[in-house]
Structures are given as structure tokens and as C-alpha cells.
Amino acid sequence: MxxxxxxxxxxxxxxxxxxxxxxxxxxxxxxxxxxxxxxxxxxxxxxxxxxxxxxxxxxxxxxxxxxxxxxxxxxxxxxxxxxxxxxxxxxxxxxxxxxxxxxxxxxxxxxxxxxxxxxxxxxxxxxxxxxxxxxxxxxxxxxxxxNTPLAAAFCREPFTIGDLRAVYEAVWGVPLDPRNFHRKVTGLSGFVTSTGETRHPPTGRPANLYRRGPAATLYPPLQRPNAASPPTV
Amino acid sequence: MxxxxxxxxxxxxxxxxxxxxxxxxxxxxxxxxxxxxxxxxxxxxxxxxxxxxxxxxxxxxxxxxxxxxxxxxxxxxxxxxxxxxxxxxxxxxxxxxxxxxxxxxxxxxxxxxxxxxxxxxxxxxxxxxxxxxxxxxxxxxxxxxxNTPLAAAFCREPFTIGDLRAVYEAVWGVPLDPRNFHRKVTGLSGFVTSTGETRHPPTGRPANLYRRGPAATLYPPLQRPNAASPPTV
DNA sequence: ACAAAAGTGTTAGACGTACACCCATGC
DNA sequence: GCATGGGTGTACGTCTAACACTTTTGT
Incomplete structure (x- = not known):
């Protein structure tokens, strides 16, 4: 009082x-x-x-x-x-x-x-x-x-898996393996949904295009390398 | 203005x-x-x-x-x-x-x-x-x-691994395997530090006692079962 | 002896990482 | 052909989940 x-x-x-x-x-x-x-x-x-x-x-x-x-x-x-x-x-x-x-x-x-x-x-x-x-x-x-599909919010739709990877690399500041990243993202249900379309880069094979998927969280999460302790083993 | x-x-x-x-x-x-x-x-x-x-x-x-x-x-x-x-x-x-x-x-x-x-x-x-x-x-x-050793904040020191597991089970609302949990927690560096002591439960083998360790984050994290989507596969 | 809780060993499968390899395009 | 970026296959090591089993106590 x-x-x-x-x-x-x-x-x-x-x-x-x-x-x-x-x-x-x-x-x-x-x-x-x-x-x-x-x-x-x-x-x-x-x-x-x-x-x-x-x-x-x-x-x-x-x-x-x-x-x-x-x-x-x-x-x-x-x-x-x-x-x-x-x-x-x-x-x-x-x-x-x-x-x-x-x-x-x-x-x-x-x-x-x-x-x-x-x-x-x-x-x-x-x-x-x-x-x-x-x-x-x-x-x-x-x-x-x-833990979330937030990375897609950095991308104008539609986007390629490469665009998405560039976001992770920029935000985390580490390089990621393009091959494994591709598999991981397309394998996670609800992260991205494919449009049928493709986009042609200046040079190289055309990339499939995607939009944000319905998922609110990513399971399992994408682990950031060296999150806490470098693998000092 | x-x-x-x-x-x-x-x-x-x-x-x-x-x-x-x-x-x-x-x-x-x-x-x-x-x-x-x-x-x-x-x-x-x-x-x-x-x-x-x-x-x-x-x-x-x-x-x-x-x-x-x-x-x-x-x-x-x-x-x-x-x-x-x-x-x-x-x-x-x-x-x-x-x-x-x-x-x-x-x-x-x-x-x-x-x-x-x-x-x-x-x-x-x-x-x-x-x-x-x-x-x-x-x-x-x-x-x-x-992601953090927060669970230990629920425990009065010193505590047993069983105490810690009880916290996870109560907060997450799921049962955890005592054997695997024990290994995981004691294996994560900095989560808990052993005192030399033991505590005697009403019945059963005495448990080793621990205090909170220095770690601020857990790496790798302890994954909560069924975090996002039940394994609908 | 028995029940109960702590803790260790083991194994099969899932997963992550690294990297060889193929694909489709512009020049 | 060649460079470039996209995408698939594969192998190996690590981690996880499941559970058999041993340890150490109180009664």
C-alpha cells in the first residue's frame, strides 16, 4: 500500500x-x-x-x-x-x-x-x-x-537454397557446405515449399525456387558450428 | 518533431x-x-x-x-x-x-x-x-x-543427477531414461562438477553429489523430445 | 534375499560431415 | 570446352535410444 x-x-x-x-x-x-x-x-x-x-x-x-x-x-x-x-x-x-x-x-x-x-x-x-x-x-x-525459419524472412520471395545459405553464412559469419545445407533445408518439413520455377544465375545450372513454408520452428534445429566451445577434443 | x-x-x-x-x-x-x-x-x-x-x-x-x-x-x-x-x-x-x-x-x-x-x-x-x-x-x-544449465538452478546444492533429471521431467512433462540422462549430463563439460560426497536415498545405492558447473550454455544442447512436431513419419 | 535407485556396457540405427561426383547453364 | 553454381550419392565417424546388466545400499 x-x-x-x-x-x-x-x-x-x-x-x-x-x-x-x-x-x-x-x-x-x-x-x-x-x-x-x-x-x-x-x-x-x-x-x-x-x-x-x-x-x-x-x-x-x-x-x-x-x-x-x-x-x-x-x-x-x-x-x-x-x-x-x-x-x-x-x-x-x-x-x-x-x-x-x-x-x-x-x-x-x-x-x-x-x-x-x-x-x-x-x-x-x-x-x-x-x-x-x-x-x-x-x-x-x-x-x-x-530454431526457426527466420532466415527466410531475409529473402525476397521466391528465393533459392543458395540465397538462404548466404543468409546463414552472413548472420553466423561462418561458411557452410552447400551440398549438406541443401539437403538439410529441403529435408526439414515445412521450412521451404517449392514453386515449380527456376532462376538462372549469371552462370551455372538454374536453381529451383522456393517460398517460406508453414513451419514455425525447425526440428531438429540447425546447429550453429562452434556455438559454445570449439571441439577442443 | x-x-x-x-x-x-x-x-x-x-x-x-x-x-x-x-x-x-x-x-x-x-x-x-x-x-x-x-x-x-x-x-x-x-x-x-x-x-x-x-x-x-x-x-x-x-x-x-x-x-x-x-x-x-x-x-x-x-x-x-x-x-x-x-x-x-x-x-x-x-x-x-x-x-x-x-x-x-x-x-x-x-x-x-x-x-x-x-x-x-x-x-x-x-x-x-x-x-x-x-x-x-x-x-x-x-x-x-x-541450451543452458538452468535446470541446476531448480536444485538445492549439492544435488544428484537424479534430482536434475526430476527437474527436466517436471518442466518438460516427459519421462527421460535415467541411464542415458546420467551419461549425457556428466559428459557435458561444465554442466555439473562433482563434490566427492554421496547422498543415501531411502533405499538404493548412494548417489554422487554435484554442484553447478561453470558453463553458461550447453553444447551440444539437450534436445527436448517431440519439441516441434511429433515424429509423424 | 529382495527391492530400489545409481551407474556402466553394448548395440543398432539415425544423423552429421566431408567430399566425389553428376547436372545444366553461359560464354 | 570450361567455369560456375546447383544438386545427388556415399562413406565414415559420432551421437542417440533402448535396454541388459552390475553396483550398493536399506529392510
Whole structure:
């Protein structure tokens, strides 16, 4: 029965928007146009509005930031951050969302952003505590690739097994055997479904095309090599 | 550049405190002593205080709710919930934390709680949107057992391999082969470390005793049977 | 002796990895 | 033909699941 009125917060929804560009994992960052941290790079985001739910706010910010509409990319909550002093403006908690997009035409600049663009995921430093948020989100993405068909969300449909493999290699940062990868993915039920079509690479045999399958989880999971300890045996 | 002042929230930190009692997964619930939802079961929790970080608030609530001190149980953030109308008192967002404890003496009643006790994890309905929060946290715990040594946090030290197996069976709800489980766990490096001691069960051969090992993740993971799809082959 | 729980050995099959090999195309 | 990327076959080592069996206690 506390009589003291608890502290109130503004709630920001910040987005870690990832894509794969040029075989590298990339994140959408904005250059801040306002104080605090004016001119520094930061994750795109905005305040939760009155009567709005968190996933709705994340989706709205995503649309505002990227200009895409009608699309329904992967969007999942990563965590919340409320360390005192994390925002010089005062008591502002941040809820971080992870968004996965295929490599798309350039994003637009938001209202609060002087510029927006794709950056390497080890770009530092970022404004606020966004270094940490970005690190947490990337780690989440890496583990999600093991257990869920999330990798397909990085690919524009239809895609080839090679496209999918490129995603795994970019996100995990390790090379994978094309032959074994192909077998594993096509063998997992529900990961990808074949369209009858093929796509012709600049040179080489045409590749079969696929769309995302109905599965929500991968069983058995795709094990990331050297996940914990290198096989020191 | 929005001139309208964004909505402000109070932030509640709610705890999903799990333990294993009588070979069943159990959750600590309180009976609410105040409106709203007076008399209904709810997750323990409280408001984030001025100058307090989220993990600190979770730890403080845990101590207040269970009366334990000096202990450092597993505590991890599960997610945040801010659906409009989720709390009749107004704009209150909730950050949920998952706590894992060994089976302990009865918890104490908190300030806001008429009574606190252990309940089956399928106890319904709970106040607010706590049904959903509980479901999310239990699912998190289940997957954590696969990849981390979290199961040991359910055991008072020192523990036997049989104790540990009982945790897996309770949380996953499936029987495991004692022989293979023993080999797997003792074979994984860093999961458990042997004390030289033994414990005598009511009847049967004495069991070797162990403490939690240094590993933070399990590699390879312990696969939960029938994780995604039953072997419909 | 018997029951009960702990722990070891063994085996058959499933799975992962490595890599040889074939396929289909553009140049 | 040759380079290139796609895809299949195969062999070998490792891991898993199933279960027979031994060990060590209390009664």
C-alpha cells in the first residue's frame, strides 16, 4: 500500500532492423537530427502513443522508417531497457524490437532523422545505450536462425537454397557446405515449399525456387558450428 | 518533431517465480488484497522505483516476496506488456521476469498480497493479463533447459543427477531414461562438477553429489523430445 | 534375499560431415 | 570446352535410444 506515487516513464519503441547486403549482416541506423546525441548514429524508434499496443507501435515505426507498406516482415520483441540515466531527457524506458527484412531499396529518412542508411552491425558508438540493444538483438537473431525459419524472412520471395545459405553464412559469419545445407533445408518439413520455377544465375545450372513454408520452428534445429566451445577434443 | 507530449506510464515489474514441488512445476502466486482484481490470483510484482534499474527491481521484489536474502537465483527478463486496458488503473506497462528457485520453505506474503503460495502452472484465471505472461515465461523456461544449465538452478546444492533429471521431467512433462540422462549430463563439460560426497536415498545405492558447473550454455544442447512436431513419419 | 535407485556396457540405427561426383547453364 | 553454381550419392565417424546388466545400499 504505497502512498508515494511511483515514477512515470515515457516508453520508446526502438527498432533493430536487420538485412543482408553484400553477404554481410547490416542494420538500419539513423543520424540523429535533434539533441540529445545530435549527429550521432542511433537505432530508429519513437514513442509509444496513447492507446497503442507495443507490437502496433513497432510496426508503425517500421513503416515510417522504411516506407514499406502491405508487407508483414518478421517483428519480435527483444527486451526492455530502463537503466537510470540512459536517456538525458529523463525517465524514458525503451522496448527493443527486432525486425528482419529482405534487402530492399533505400529506406526513407524519418522525422527525427537527418539521414538513414544501412551500416555494418559492429558500427560503434551509437547514441544512448543502443550499442547494447543492438548487440542483444543480433545475438537473438543468431539463435533464432537455429530454431526457426527466420532466415527466410531475409529473402525476397521466391528465393533459392543458395540465397538462404548466404543468409546463414552472413548472420553466423561462418561458411557452410552447400551440398549438406541443401539437403538439410529441403529435408526439414515445412521450412521451404517449392514453386515449380527456376532462376538462372549469371552462370551455372538454374536453381529451383522456393517460398517460406508453414513451419514455425525447425526440428531438429540447425546447429550453429562452434556455438559454445570449439571441439577442443 | 512531435509537440504533443507522449503518454506516460507507470512500470510494473512482475515475477514468474518457478520451482519444482512434488515432481511438478509450480509457480508462486499471490491473492490480491486490493482492487482491482481483489481476491484473485496474480503474479507477484510491484512498481519500478525512482532511480532503480529493471534487474534491481526484479531482485528486490523477489526478496520481498520470498523472504530470501543472500541468495542469487536465476533471474531473466521475459518480455514487456503494454496492451491498452490491461490494467484498469490506467497506463501501466509490465516487465516480466522469470525467476528459478529450488523448492524452499513457504514464501512470505508481500504488502499487496493477502496470501502467497505455490500453484500448478496451469492455474487459471489470473488477474490482469497474467495468464499470458505466465504462459510465455514457462515456455521460456522450457527452452532454456535445452541450451543452458538452468535446470541446476531448480536444485538445492549439492544435488544428484537424479534430482536434475526430476527437474527436466517436471518442466518438460516427459519421462527421460535415467541411464542415458546420467551419461549425457556428466559428459557435458561444465554442466555439473562433482563434490566427492554421496547422498543415501531411502533405499538404493548412494548417489554422487554435484554442484553447478561453470558453463553458461550447453553444447551440444539437450534436445527436448517431440519439441516441434511429433515424429509423424 | 529382495527391492530400489545409481551407474556402466553394448548395440543398432539415425544423423552429421566431408567430399566425389553428376547436372545444366553461359560464354 | 570450361567455369560456375546447383544438386545427388556415399562413406565414415559420432551421437542417440533402448535396454541388459552390475553396483550398493536399506529392510
Amino acid at each position: 504505497r502512498s508515494r506515487r511511483p515514477t512515470t516513464f515515457q516508453i520508446a519503441v526502438d527498432l533493430v532492423i536487420l538485412t543482408v547486403r553484400d553477404a554481410r549482416l547490416a542494420v538500419l541506423l539513423i543520424e540523429r537530427g535533434n539533441d540529445p546525441y545530435r549527429g550521432q548514429l542511433a537505432l530508429p524508434g519513437g514513442f509509444l502513443r496513447d492507446g497503442e499496443d507495443l507490437p502496433d507501435a513497432a510496426e508503425r515505426e517500421l513503416r515510417e522508417e522504411t516506407g514499406l507498406h502491405g508487407l508483414s516482415p518478421h517483428l519480435e520483441q527483444v527486451g526492455s531497457y530502463a537503466t537510470p540515466g540512459r536517456d538525458p531527457r529523463g525517465a524514458i524506458a525503451s522496448v527493443a524490437y527486432l525486425a528482419i527484412l529482405p534487402d530492399l531499396p533505400v529506406p526513407v529518412a524519418g522525422t527525427d532523422a537527418a539521414a538513414a542508411g544501412w551500416y555494418a552491425i559492429d558500427t560503434r558508438p551509437l547514441a544512448f545505450d543502443h550499442d547494447r540493444i543492438l548487440r542483444d538483438a543480433v545475438e537473438r537473431a543468431r539463435t533464432r536462425l537455429e | 512531435r509537440s504533443r507530449r507522449p503518454t506516460t506510464f507507470q512500470i510494473a515489474v512482475d515475477l514468474v517465480i518457478l520451482t519444482v514441488r512434488d515432481a511438478r512445476l509450480a509457480v508462486l502466486l499471490i491473492e490480491r488484497g486490493n482492487d482491482p482484481y481483489r481476491g484473485q490470483l496474480a503474479l507477484p510484482g510491484g512498481f519500478l522505483r525512482d532511480g532503480e534499474d529493471l534487474p534491481d527491481a526484479a531482485e528486490r521484489e523477489l526478496r520481498e516476496e520470498t523472504g530470501l536474502h543472500g541468495l542469487s537465483p536465476h533471474l531473466e527478463q521475459v518480455g514487456s506488456y503494454a496492451t491498452p486496458g490491461r490494467d484498469p488503473r490506467g497506463a501501466i506497462a509490465s516487465v516480466a521476469y522469470l525467476a528459478i528457485l529450488p523448492d524452499l520453505p513457504v514464501p512470505v506474503a508481500g504488502t499487496d498480497a493477502a496470501a502467497a503460495g505455490w500453484y500448478a502452472i496451469d492455474t487459471r484465471p489470473l488477474a490482469f493479463d497474467h495468464d499470458r505472461i505466465l504462459r510465455d515465461a514457462v515456455e521460456r523456461a522450457r527452452t532454456r533447459l535445452e
